[in-house]
Amino acid sequence: MKMTKFRINITINQPPDIVDKAFMEPSNAVQWTSGLVKFEVVKGKPGEIGAIAHLHYLEKGRPHIMEDVLEYCESGRRYVSRVSGGGMDARVETILNPTDHGTDVTMFWSGTSNSFYIRLLLPFLRGMIMRRAKADLRTFKSLVEAHGVHFSEKPVSS
Secondary structure, X not given: OOOXXXXXXXXXXXXXXXXXXXXXXXXXXXXXXXXXXXXXXXXOOOOOOOXXXXXXXXXXXXXXEEEEEEEEEEXXXXXXXXXXXXXXXXXXXXXXXXXXXXXXXXXXXXXXXOOHHHHHHHHHHHHHHHHHXXXXXXXXXXXXXXXXXXOOOOOOOO
């Protein structure tokens, strides 16, 4: 099966420990992830290999749930998750690297589908998925730089 892939990167003006804690805090996810209304840990603990979360999305008035399984964790440095649902299966790798001015965050996304129709569309959807991921990462950067580890309870519009 052919994979659709992309890589995005951003530098956040906060030290790696702050960025890591903010990234791994489940309650923060709904503040910076487009369409995400609830991040529900259903097995294990955040940051623990094998932890499973259900990601509840509401997009264009339609709810759907994706499952996120943490497959690899090098705490504070590298995380690999398998996200599946809605006919798609994606691998998301997030790497945190210290810099002189904060933390460089790089995300690698690769996805495919068992559905012939979605597999056909995925190369065309790549740009949209990548733009959304970039916008979400920019929102995350703004929130971490403004609030540190714990974001405000009020959702931020993108």
